[in-house]
Amino acid sequence: MAERFIGLMSGTSLDGVDGVVADLDAGRIAVLAHASAPFPEALRAELLALNTPGDNELHRAALAANGLAHLYADVVRQLLNDTACSPADVTAIGAHGQTIRHQPGAVDGIGYTLQLNNPALLAELCRIDVVADFRSRDVAAGGQGAPLVPAFHRAVFGQVHQTLAVLNIGGISNLSVLPADGGPVLGFDCGPGNALMDHWCRLHTGRPFDDGGRWAASGRVDPLLLARMRAEPFFAQPPPKSTGRDLFHPGWLDAVLGEAALAPVDVQATLTELTASACAHDVRLYGGDASALIVCGGGALNDHLMGRLAALLPKLTVCSSAERGLPPQQVEAAAFAWLARATLRREPGNLASVTGARGARVLGAIYPA
Structure with a gap:
């Protein structure tokens, strides 16, 4: 039944x-x-x-x-x-x-x-x-x-003979590492996912999100701004850890931007790189023997973000969860x-x-x- x-x-x-x-x-x-x-x-x-x-x-x-x-x-x-x-x-x-x-x-x-x-x-x-x-x-x-989804990720995506990583990119991004040997699953929040990107896109274009990441792709990543963003202590904390809009909110972004005179499109490009680089860093650090990174959530529909993840993780197969049987x-x-x-x-x-x-x-x- x-x-x-x-x-x-x-x-x-x-x-x-x-x-x-x-x-x-x-x-x-x-x-x-x-x-x-x-x-x-x-x-x-x-x-x-x-x-x-x-x-x-x-x-x-x-x-x-x-x-x-x-x-x-x-x-x-x-x-x-x-x-x-x-x-x-x-x-x-x-x-x-x-x-x-x-x-x-x-x-x-x-x-x-x-x-x-x-x-x-x-x-x-x-x-x-x-x-x-x-x-x-x-x-x-x-x-x-x-996060609570890693147990579900194990049930739906886990494999006996290979370690897999699952990255959910919603407003916040979170990572699950599913060991091949059935060992303890590791999972934690990586940092912002779409929340700051969507906020900035809505503020400067009137659109609710950067469709396919095309706006970000047309901009230039500012390395100094990216470094200031990555200096946020949360990124260096070891798991277990979780976060949300309590930390990564528009006020946080305004404080990091300070008096920087950057084109809005370049800020969008840098925000996208922040999400990609923070997630890729955590995959390398905690999922080093994973053969694939399965991406779900709205971020999986951002072609530019997916491309950046693939470029930052050249040894892994980066794919949408749709390719593993469940749309993102x-x-x-x-x-x-x-x-x-x-x-x-x-x-x-x-x-x-x-x-x-x-x-x-x-x-x-x-x-x-």
Whole structure:
């Protein structure tokens, strides 16, 4: 009997919601349908604003969570329609929520990670069990709460006879190293992915992202600016580590730019090189025996960025996850469908070797239909 789960992901890129219906029967991973919906501009602006302290935050966050739940429900309805499924045909929805603060281990030694969501409303709207709040249990156990996708990467991409690296480039980039011998998986955040590139592109061209990286490709990398960016201490920290818009936000970019008089296109080229060089450095340092780098997330659609990764990693095959059976914009949503199944089965969803938690933990909270 099919075990159908829906996974919903809205990431730090703040471009919208991706959702999949996946058949996870007996651990098999087969995506049956994919749907996406862009954020309405007002909701996107509010989610972005909530990444930094402001007035009346609790009220605004609660209303934004309601708006997000309605958008999630729209994607669920589209998925059900596309697969001719009823709510009763789906075991559960794994809904990640929208990260607006990520401070593991900070302030009091425990810290927190906060994903804006209203899973109770989503369960009410969709009449399907909802699993949410995946990250907080790992943080409570001393972990980073991120990344959580390496366990899924191992399940879907892992090979017995070769070490592989998987690079997810969303708003933030994160790397998974999958050893050939079945040893502990390594995973951590590398730094910014698309978040700063998208911000700069929107600011100077009015477009939401640099389509194919063509704008960046027409510019010139400024080595002094790149060096100032790479001097950010996060890049030199050893794993386990994770980051987000708490660090890599427009204010960080403004501070690094300072009084530099650079053409906007050259800044875009340098931002793209920052993402490529930081990721390539981590692949060389931690995935040296990998035979291939599998790239997923929106960054896999940036031809210029993919070209730079290939140039910086000439000994590896650099390819899109589509070439390994799962299109890049479906990977994270499928991961949270898979994590929802683990939650219902009371199976651990984290990898302590990745997050630094004290051990394996069952993740998430369940909201019955």
